[in-house]
Amino acid sequence: MGRIVAIYNQKGGVGKTTTTVNLASALAAEGKRVLLVxxxxxxxxxxxxxxxxxxxxxxxxxxxxGGCTAKDAVLSLxxxxxxxxxxxxxxxxxxxxLTAISRRESxxxxxxxxxxxxxxxxxxxxxPSLGLxxxxxxxxxxxxxxxxxxxxxxxxxxSQLMATMRQVKRLYNPTLDIEGVLLTxxxxxxxxxxxxxxxxxxxxxxxxxxxxxxRSVRLAEAPSFGRPxxxxxxxxxxxxxxxxxxxxxxRRGI
Numbered sequence: 506m507g508r509i510v511a512i513y514n515q516k517g518g519v520g521k522t523t524t525t526v527n528l529a530s531a532l533a534a535e536g537k538r539v540l541l542v543x544x545x546x547x548x549x550x551x552x553x554x555x556x557x558x559x560x561x562x563x564x565x566x567x568x569x570x571g572g573c574t575a576k577d578a579v580l581s582l583x584x585x586x587x588x589x590x591x592x593x594x595x596x597x598x599x600x601x602x603l604t605a606i607s608r609r610e611s612x613x614x615x616x617x618x619x620x621x622x623x624x625x626x627x628x629x630x631x632x633p634s635l636g637l638x639x640x641x642x643x644x645x646x647x648x649x650x651x652x653x654x655x656x657x658x659x660x661x662x663x664s665q666l667m668a669t670m671r672q673v674k675r676l677y678n679p680t681l682d683i684e685g686v687l688l689t690x691x692x693x694x695x696x697x698x699x700x701x702x703x704x705x706x707x708x709x710x711x712x713x714x715x716x717x718x719x720r721s722v723r724l725a726e727a728p729s730f731g732r733p734x735x736x737x738x739x740x741x742x743x744x745x746x747x748x749x750x751x752x753x754x755x756r757r758g759i
Contacts, residue, residue, distance in 0.1 A: 506622050507538075507540070507622065507623070507625055507626055508627070508647050508648070509629065509645055509646045510627070510646060510648050510649070510650055511642045511645070511650070512525045512528075512628060512629065512630055512631060512649075513643065513650075514652055514666065515665065515669070516633060516654075516661065516662055517633035518633075519654045520654065520687075520689035520690065520718060521545075521630055521633070522728075523689070523718075523724055524687060524747075525541060525550050525628050525630040526541065526550055526553045526630075526733050527733050527734045527735070528747055528751060528754075529626065530734070531747045531748045531750065532625070532626055532754070533584065533585060534586075534735055534748070534751075535751055535752070536586065538625050538626075539588070539624060539628065540620070540623075540624045540627045540628070541554065541587070541589045542565060542590045542613070542617070542627060542630065543565060543589070543590065543591055544565060544630060544631055544638050544639075544641065545630050545631065545638075546594075546599075547632075550589075550630040551589065551591040551593075552728060554584065554589055554732070555730075555731025555732065556582075556589060558593050558594060559593070559594060561593050563577045563578035564590075564592060564596065565590050565596065566595040569599060569613055570602055570603070574616070575590065575617055575619045575620040584733060588624070596638070599637070600636050600637050609641075610637065610640050610641060610644050611641070613629075614644050617645055635665075640673065643669075643673045643677075643678065647680065647681070647682075648682050648683065648684035649670065649682070650684050650686075651666070651686045651687065651709075652687045652689045654690050655689065655690050655717070656701065657697065659701045660701075660704055660705070660708060683709070683712055686705060686713045687714050687717075687718065688701075688705065688714070688717040690718070691720070692720055693717075714750060714753060716746060716753050718750070719743065719746055721741060721742055723737065723742075724743035735748065
């Protein structure tokens with residue numbers, strides 16, 4: 506049965522989508538069948554693998570509002586072992602529609618149950634918010650990866666994030682846990698980076714991944730070409746970092 510991992514931080518610009526796409530693709534390169542679920546109305550995961558969110562048929566919006574099944578919406582991508590449950594422009598209005606639907610917090614979990622056994626991993630790209638789309642993602646997930654940018658405001662909002670996770674765990678998903686904290690936009694030459702790393706390790710003891718993700722122009726460029734980094738520039742530092750992060754997950758037996 507596929508392990509469902511939400512990539513979540515309520516702050517924007519911390520590398521959630523970059524991590525969702527590239528960690529998934531790195532695991533797919535290791536022979537794992539991986540499904541990407543784009544729960545962010547911006548649709549950046551969808552665009553980042555070359556799919557136009559304005560031209561998809563069935564989408565994650567249709568799934569969570571009851572308009573289709575997961576089998577109807579999952580797309581096969583031109584990347585080995587990688588699949589997508591896309592976002593479309595309708596997803597922006599889903600928060601309002603979900604308020605009138607019964608068991609609104611578990612619509613995604615129920616929808617994914619149909620296809621869960623077909624994949625080794627399911628990665629959910631969450632929106633940078635605390636609304637019903639994020640709640641659906643956390644209720645569906647087994648674990649959460651928290652990307653944290655190695656910059657001055659890195660720890661801002663983390664107390665609220667942890668409070669949100671505790672509440673979701675208490676009310677809806679008692680087995681939810683943090684898979685790990687991922688340091689992104691890392692530059693080990695900077696004193697600030699070392700200070701942030703020390704603070705993050707204090708805040709999340711024994712939860713920080715050993716593989717940080719460096720600043721990388723190639724990582725920033727890859728989405729505009731609709732490709733994961735290992736299909737855009739395999740020799741780049743960003744590609745090597747996500748490949749090592751995938752191996753770190755696999756070594757944990759996850």
